[in-house]
Structure formats: structure tokens, C-alpha cells
Amino acid sequence: MDILVSSLAAGLLIGMVLALVALGLTIIFGVMDIVNFAHGEFLMVGMYTGLLTAQSLRIDPLLTLPFAAIVGFVLGVICYVGFVKFLLRGPMVAQLLGTFGLMLFLRNLALLIFGSEDRALHHGLLVGKSFDIGMGVIIPATKLAAAGLSVAAFWAVWILMNRTKIGKALTATALNSQGARYMGIPTERMNALAWGIGGASVTIAGALIVNFWSVNPFIGLLFTMIAFAIVALGGFGSVPGAFFAGLVVGIITEIPGIWDFFTYTFNIRWMANVPMTSFKYMWVYLAYFIIMVVRPRGLFGWKR
Amino acid sequence: MEAIKSALDFSDFPRTDMFIAGVVSVFLVCFPIFPHSSFAMATMIQFLMFSLYGMGWNTIGGYGGQVDLGKAQYVGIGAYTAAVMLTRWNVPFWVSMPMGMFFAVCWSFIIGYPLFRLKGHYFAIATIATSLVLKDLFEVWDFVGAARGLEISPIKYSPPDFLRLIFKQDVYYYYIILGFFFLGILYVNWFRKSRLGFQLRSIKDNEDVARSLGINVHWAKVKTYAIATAFVSMVGSFHACYIKNIEPEDTMSLDLSILIALMAMLGGAGSLWGPIIGAGVLIPMKSYLKEWLGARAGLVGIDLIIYAIIIMLVSAVEPRGIWGIVERVRGRKAR
Numbered sequence: 001m002d003i004l005v006s007s008l009a010a011g012l013l014i015g016m017v018l019a020l021v022a023l024g025l026t027i028i029f030g031v032m033d034i035v036n037f038a039h040g041e042f043l044m045v046g047m048y049t050g051l052l053t054a055q056s057l058r059i060d061p062l063l064t065l066p067f068a069a070i071v072g073f074v075l076g077v078i079c080y081v082g083f084v085k086f087l088l089r090g091p092m093v094a095q096l097l098g099t100f101g102l103m104l105f106l107r108n109l110a111l112l113i114f115g116s117e118d119r120a121l122h123h124g125l126l127v128g129k130s131f132d133i134g135m136g137v138i139i140p141a142t143k144l145a146a147a148g149l150s151v152a153a154f155w156a157v158w159i160l161m162n163r164t165k166i167g168k169a170l171t172a173t174a175l176n177s178q179g180a181r182y183m184g185i186p187t188e189r190m191n192a193l194a195w196g197i198g199g200a201s202v203t204i205a206g207a208l209i210v211n212f213w214s215v216n217p218f219i220g221l222l223f224t225m226i227a228f229a230i231v232a233l234g235g236f237g238s239v240p241g242a243f244f245a246g247l248v249v250g251i252i253t254e255i256p257g258i259w260d261f262f263t264y265t266f267n268i269r270w271m272a273n274v275p276m277t278s279f280k281y282m283w284v285y286l287a288y289f290i291i292m293v294v295r296p297r298g299l300f301g302w303k304r
Numbered sequence: 305m306e307a308i309k310s311a312l313d314f315s316d317f318p319r320t321d322m323f324i325a326g327v328v329s330v331f332l333v334c335f336p337i338f339p340h341s342s343f344a345m346a347t348m349i350q351f352l353m354f355s356l357y358g359m360g361w362n363t364i365g366g367y368g369g370q371v372d373l374g375k376a377q378y379v380g381i382g383a384y385t386a387a388v389m390l391t392r393w394n395v396p397f398w399v400s401m402p403m404g405m406f407f408a409v410c411w412s413f414i415i416g417y418p419l420f421r422l423k424g425h426y427f428a429i430a431t432i433a434t435s436l437v438l439k440d441l442f443e444v445w446d447f448v449g450a451a452r453g454l455e456i457s458p459i460k461y462s463p464p465d466f467l468r469l470i471f472k473q474d475v476y477y478y479y480i481i482l483g484f485f486f487l488g489i490l491y492v493n494w495f496r497k498s499r500l501g502f503q504l505r506s507i508k509d510n511e512d513v514a515r516s517l518g519i520n521v522h523w524a525k526v527k528t529y530a531i532a533t534a535f536v537s538m539v540g541s542f543h544a545c546y547i548k549n550i551e552p553e554d555t556m557s558l559d560l561s562i563l564i565a566l567m568a569m570l571g572g573a574g575s576l577w578g579p580i581i582g583a584g585v586l587i588p589m590k591s592y593l594k595e596w597l598g599a600r601a602g603l604v605g606i607d608l609i610i611y612a613i614i615i616m617l618v619s620a621v622e623p624r625g626i627w628g629i630v631e632r633v634r635g636r637k638a639r
Contacts, residue, residue, distance in 0.1 A: 035428075083616060086620035086621070087620055090619060090620070091369075092424050092425065093365070093371050093565075093573060093619075093623065094569070094618075094619040094620075094623035095619070096371055096373070096425065097562070097565060097566055097615055097618075098615070098616055098619030100562055100566075101612045101614075102616060104611065105616065107608075108606070108608040109605075109609060111604055111608075112604065112606060112609065225432070228433075229433075232426075279440060279444070282440040282441070285437045285440070286433075288433045289415075289430055289433050289434055289437070292422055292426055292429075292433075293419070293421070296422055
């Protein structure tokens with residue numbers, strides 16, 4: 001029983017962080033119909049920002065979030081103004097491969113600068129601490145803090161999108177960019193802003209994830225695919241969808257733990273022989289495939 | 305007979321094109337006679353392989369406009385079928401290659417049939433997802449060597465072995481892949497003028513109109529996807545015999561899928577010569593950059609940075625690729 005509860009708890013906690021990862025992707029897709037393959041690389045940039053500022057300034061990793069947010073915002077805006085703007089005129093093939101080129105560029109730049117070894121944080125207020133909430137369930141403090149701060153960041157972005165004038169302008173651009181332009185909304189600037197918000201939210205997630213996950217230049221693709229799965233499940237362009245889908249995908253990544261629970265509880269021999277941990281992320285890809293086949297709009301999607 | 309005549313008929317291209325193509329093919333046939341380094345030979349073989357991959361991608365991605373970013377899974381199926389059959393049951397290449405094509409085409413039906421309901425980005429990402437699922441499976445499947453991969457040791461066979469495609473000199477491999485290359489060009493030349501080719505181009509231009517004209521859009525896409533798959537899997541089997549050491553990481557990785565799509569796009573998707581031009585530009589550049597900058601100067605990743613910059617420039621400035629530039633210049637002259 002304790003395996004099941006702790007798997008579910010870990011899945012929900014990581015799911016909250018993953019929801020924040022996917023938020024940027026869904027905003028960018030919603031506003032301008034472009035799929036950003038470099039999304040995971042933005043996360044990697046956030047992880048390196050968090051790691052390096054924490055190490056060089058000797059501050060707690062959780063205090064690096066503002067730096068990460070600024071870096072992400074600037075990176076997103078630069079990417080849009082300097083590159084993505086030109087992609088929007090071209091056909092879809094060019095958009096896909098263009099953002100893929102951006103991904104390769106960021107990844108290999110990181111490889112050139114930081115080298116290929118894994119780096120992890122070893123200091124910090126919360127690193128190594130954990131809560132025992134009974135029934136044998138132990139929750140690492142870093143994950144709990146990351147999940148809490150993710151939800152806070154998510155809520156902040158949701159407020160921005162729904163309760164402010166800028167957010168209304170963004171939504172209008174997403175619904176009908178030509179119409180929005182007629183109404184005097186600077187859609188070019190809104191697109192840049194969407195990339196800025198998208199970049200900032202994902203780098204914040206990166207700075208949170210680096211608390212419990214080591215970083216290397218190749219980590220991006222995994223998170224890109226997870227974010228795609230979340231966005232597909234929640235519906236492309238839907239912000240609340242991203243949150244719920246994030247929780248679901250978080251639990252999907254904990255399938256090995258749940259599998260172990262069934263194996264030991266019911267003592268099923270063939271289940272014990274399956275190397276489940278090596279399939280950990282395969283379930284996410286498979287979930288994406290099944291969602292796309294069964295319900296391409298996703299749970300909360302409004303774009304077709 | 306009709307089909308062969310159509311495949312050999314290049315008369316809709318201008319004379320200069322045919323002249324250049326003739327010179328290039330004479331050069332390709334004569335290349336091993338000239339003095340060359342083994343590195344240059346390996347690069348040439350890579351070039352021919354990748355132009356074949358690109359031709360396969362071009363049928364569905366270029367003529368059909370369906371962006372497929374999961375071609376590497378079929379490379380993997382072809383390569384693994386050839387390697388497993390050779391190492392376990394000593395099946396010659398000329399039997400295992402069609403078997404690999406058959407398996408790959410079956411798999412392409414399994415995933416293509418549901419996936420072609422999707423359009424655009426959704427389809428592209430879904431192909432990536434299936435490709436990654438297959439790669440993860442092969443990384444834990446002991447029968448095919450799991451993550452270690454499979455090795456074909458040439459000591460067991462007596463090279464030159466034309467049945468199993470085990471040679472000591474690269475020249476043999478070069479001529480075999482060159483043969484495939486010419487056959488591939490003829491096939492694509494037939495394909496683009498066939499009924500399916502025209503259907504596909506009308507689907508690319510406007511799917512709803514194509515459907516209203518009575519084209520079975522879904523089935524046309526699935527069929528073309530199978531054709532593209534067969535191409536890629538064939539070269540995958542060759543890859544297994546040529547490299548002799550295959551792992552999921554280098555036969556099925558996403559980078560390979562992207563490279564295939566990119567080459568076709570750089571050269572010009574949707575044209576006969578596009579993938580060949582793209583491979584001719586990218587493959588030598590990639591391997592020489594890696595050799596000079598990566599290995600000698602010790603700058604890991606700089607070759608891929610330059611390569612990424614090229615991708616970004618092409619997609620932002622001229623999405624129709626090099627062939628698009630050529631056609632634009634020609635259009636200006638004609639006026």
C-alpha cells in the first residue's frame with residue numbers, strides 16, 4: 001500500500017511541475033499555431049541558470065527563480081523577434097524544422113560551453129531534507145517546494161491571462177489574430193510577449209527541477225516530449241487543460257511504482273520479470289499516441 | 305512496359321538539367337577510379353545512402369506535404385531485420401532486405417492508418433512519439449541485443465560475399481548502393497508522374513478539393529507512406545551490412561529522422577533532384593566539419609551548431625530550399 005501511495009504522491013508532485021513546463025508550450029501554440037521543438041531546451045537553459053547562479057552567488061537555489069524568469073523572458077523574446085517571426089510566413093514544414101534547428105542550436109551551444117557531464121546541486125536549504133507523512137510515505141522537501149511554487153507560478157500566469165488587459169489581448173490574438181489587429185491590438189508585440197511568457201514559465205520550471213534532477217545538455221528532448229503529451233492531453237492552447245493533464249502525465253511517469261505495487265500485492269510472477277523502469281517514459285509517448293488517435297482535440301481543447 | 309518507359313523519360317526537365325545530371329552520374333560511376341582517401345569513400349557512401357533516405361521522405365513529405373519526423377524507426381526495422389537474420393539464421397541480404405521492407409511496411413500500416421487522420425503538427429509529433437516508443441522497446445529487447453546492439457563480425461564469412469554483402473573494400477558497397485541510387489531515381493521519376501503522384505500533389509495543395517474530386521485521401525496517404533517506408537527500410541538493411549554494428553541509438557534516434565527530413569527540405573522538397581542536392585551539400589559538409597572542427601580542434605558540438613544555423617537560415621529565408629532558388633532564378637529569366 002505504501003508503494004502505491006508514495007508513487008501517486010510523487011506522480012502528483014512531479015505532475016504539478018510538469019504542468020508548468022507545458023504551460024509555455026500551450027500558450028505559444030495557442031497564440032500563433034506554432035509548435036516549439038526547442039521547448040525542452042528552454043527548460044535546460046533554466047536549469048543551467050538556476051544551477052550556475054546558485055553556485056556562483058552562493059544563494060539558495062529557490063532564490064534563483066527571478067533570474068531564471070528574466071533569462072527565459074529575454075530568450076523567448078529574442079527567439080521570436082530574431083527568428084520565429086520569419087518562420088511564420090513559411091509553410092508548416094519550415095516551421096517544424098526551424099524550431100528544431102533552434103533546439104539543436106541551443107543544445108549544442110550548451111554542450112560546447114558546459115560539456116556533456118551531469119551536474120547537480122549539492123547545497124541549499126531544502127536539498128536532502130524530507131517529510132515523513134506516515135504510512136511509509138516520504139516526500140522530499142525539494143519536490144514539495146517545487147510543486148508548490150509551480151502551482152503558484154501557474155496561478156500567476158492564469159491571472160495574467162484572464163484578469164488583465166494584456167491577457168485579454170493575448171486571448172484575442174489567439175482566437176483571431178487578424179480581427180485583433182483590426183481592433184488595434186499590436187499582434188506582433190503580443191506574439192513576442194507570448195514567447196516571453198512561455199520562455200519565462202518554462203525556465204522557472206527548470207530552475208525548480210534542478211533542485212532534484214541533475215542537468216546535462218541532452219535533457220531537453222525528454223521534457224519536450226512530455227510537454228507535447230501534456231499539451232495534447234489537455235488540448236492544444238488550453239491553459240487549465242495543461243494543469244490537469246500535467247497531473248495525469250505525472251502519474252503516468254510513476255507507472256513503474258504502481259506496477260510494483262500490483263506485482264507485490266497480488267504476487268504475480270510474470271509482472272516481476274518486466275523491466276518496468278526502462279519503460280518509464282515510453283508510457284508518456286504511448287499516451288501521446290493514444291490521445292492523438294482517440295481524441296485529437298484533447299480534454300479541454302478549442303483549437304482544431 | 306508503360307511504367308518503365310515513364311520511369312526512363314526525363315524529357316520534362318530542361319536540357320541543362322539533364323546535362324548536369326549526366327555529368328554527375330558519370331562522375332559517380334567513375335569516382336572509385338580516381339585516387340581518393342577512405343574517408344572520402346565513406347562520405348560518398350553516406351551521401352548515396354542519405355539521398356535515398358531523402359527520396360523516400362520526399363514521396364510523402366515533399367509530394368504529399370505530410371511532415372514525417374519518424375523515418376528513423378523504419379531505418380531501424382530494416383537494419384535490425386537484416387542483422388538479426390544474418391547473425392542468427394545466416395539468411396543472405398537479398399532475402400532479409402525484402403523481409404525487412406515487408407515488416408517495415410506492415411508497421412507503417414499499423415501506425416499510418418490511425419495517424420493519417422491527424423494533420424500538420426499533430427501528425428509530425430505523433431510520428432516522433434511512435435519512433436521513440438519503438439526505440440525504447442528495442443533498447444530493452446534482449447533478442448535484438450538490447451542497448452548494446454548487434455554486431456556482424458566479418459570474420460565468420462569469407463569476403464567478398466555477394467550474397468550476404470560482407471566485403472573488405474568499400475568499393476563493393478559503393479557500387480551496390482550506387483545501383484540502388486539509380487533505381488531509386490527511376491522509381492521516383494515514375495512515381496511523380498503516376499496516378500498516385502498526381503493525387504498526392506493535389507492533396508498537398510488542397511485536401512478538401514482533392515476529396516471532392518473523388519480521391520481517397522486517407523488511402524492515398526497510407527499507400528505513399530508505405531512506399532516511403534520501403535525505401536528507407538531498404539537502405540536501413542544496407543546500413544546494417546555496411547556499418548556491421550548497429551545500436552538503437554544510431555539507427556533509430558530522432559536526430560536521424562530530422563536529418564532525413566532536413567536534407568530533403570534543404571535541397572527542395574517536392575522535386576526529383578531536391579533530396580540529392582540536399583544530401584550532396586549536407587553530408588560532406590557535416591562529416592568534414594566534424595573531422596576538422598570536432599576531432600582536430602576538440603570543439604565538441606560545433607559542427608552541429610553550424611548545421612543548426614543552416615537549418616534555421618533555410619527555414620526562415622527560403623523554405624523551398626536550393627531547388628526553390630534555382631526555380632526562382634529561372635522564372636526571372638523566362639520573363
